[in-house]
Amino acid sequence: MKIIIVTLKQHNIDNFYKLKKRYKTYNFYLITKKENLSLKNIEKINPDIIFFPHWSFYIPKEIYQKYKCIIFHLGNLPFGRGGSPLQNLIIRGIYKSKICALKASDVLDAGEIYLKHNISFKKSNAQKIYEKMSNIIFNKLIPKLLHTAIKPQKQKGEIMVFKRRTKEQSNLNTLKNPSLIKIYDFIRMLDAIDYPKAFLEFENITMIFQNAKKHNNQIKAEVIFYEK
Template sequence: MQNNYVVATIKPWNIKEFQSLKGRLSGKWHLITSKEELSVERLEQLNPRYVFFPHWSWIVPSEILERWECVCFHMADVPYGRGGSPLQNLIVHGHKKTKLSALRMVNELDAGPVYRKVPMSLEGSASDIFHRMAPLTFQLIGDIAKNEPSPQEQEGDVVVFKRRTPKQSLLPKSGDASSLYDHIRMLDAETYPKAFLEWGKVRLTFDEARLDVDNGQLTARVKFESNE
C-alpha cells in the first residue's frame, strides 16, 4: 500500500509545523523547500500518494499535476477569492473571517475541486494569521492522507483576486485609523513587503500595529531605511 507523502512549502511557519508533526503522521513524509527540488525525477524516487503544497510561490508543471495527486491550500471560500494575495485582498474587501480550502490542483489557478473547507479568523497581523493557519493546514493534510476523500467541484460565482505588487504596500494618502491599521497588519509577516512611506531619501516601514477601537488611536513601530 502506497504510504509516501510529500509536503512542498517555502514558508517558515509551515516548515516548523511540519517538523513538529511529522513523527506523529502515519506513513513516510518528505519535505521539499525549493523550486529545484520539485522535479519529476525526485517525485519518481519518492512515489508519493499525495503532494501537498501549503504555501508555494511557483506554478507547478502540468507533468507533475497530471502524474500525482497534488493538493494546495487557499485562504478563501472558493470559487470566491481565487488568485493571488488572498489574505491581503480579503482584508481590503473588509472580511473578518474566511475559509481555508483544500483543493485538488489543476492547470487553472485555484479552480480545482475541493476536498474540505475549514473556517478561520482574519484577526491580527499577517504573521498571526499565517501561524494560525499552519496547524489548520496540517489538520487538513492529515485528514486527506488518512481518509483519501474525493474532492467535489466548486459551486458558485467565480471571483478572482489579482496578486498584489510591492508598490501597493505604500500607505494610502487617505483613510481612517482602522483602514491604516488593516493596511499595516495585512503586510506584517516574514518575507512580505511591509507597509511603507517614502520621505526624501528615507523609506519608513511600519509593523506591529495596534488599534485602540474606543478612541480610534493607531500605534505602530516605524523603521527608517535608506532608499538610495
C-alpha cells in the first residue's frame, strides 16, 4: 500500500519518519511544500491514501476527486469548521474537543467523518498542543485508518464556522473584559512556531509575550521588546 503524508510542520515530519519506521510493510511518501502538491506529482506515486495533518492550504479538487484524501481537523465537527480552530475554541473558554479525521470535500471541513478522538487543552501553549495533536494523529488515528475498514459518516449537528485569525487579533488590547485567566489563555493559545504571538504596542516599541505560566493569582510570561 502506498501512503502520502502532506504536511509543513516539523513535529509532523518527525512523526512521519517514526511511522515509516514502525510500519515497514507500507510505502510512505512525504510532501512538505505547497507547490509540490499537484496532480502530476501525485499520479507519479499513485497512492492508496493521502493524509493531510495540520494542512492549512487549499487541496486541488482534481486530487481529492481522484484519490482518497483524509484531512485532520480540531473541533467536534460540524461545530468548529474553518480557520484557527485551537485559538477560536480557547478564546471561547472551550478546553475539550475532538480531532476529526474526515474526507476532503468541496466545502471546507464539511466532509464525511471517519474517526473522532478526544483531546483536552486546558494547559500548555499552542506549540505543545499541536505536538500533542500530532502524536494522536500519527499514533492513534492514522494506524487505525490503515488497518480498519471504516465507512465515513455524514456530519450531524449544529454548524459553527470559525474565521481564520489575523495578526492584528494577536494584540492583547483586542481582548474583551480581560481577566487573569483570559490573558493567560490569550498568550498561550498564540504561542507556537510561525504563529503571530500575543503583543502590545507602546509608541515605537512592540512587546511580544510567550511562555506564560499561571500560578495561584499570578501570571508570569517572557516579554521580548522590539523597536518598530
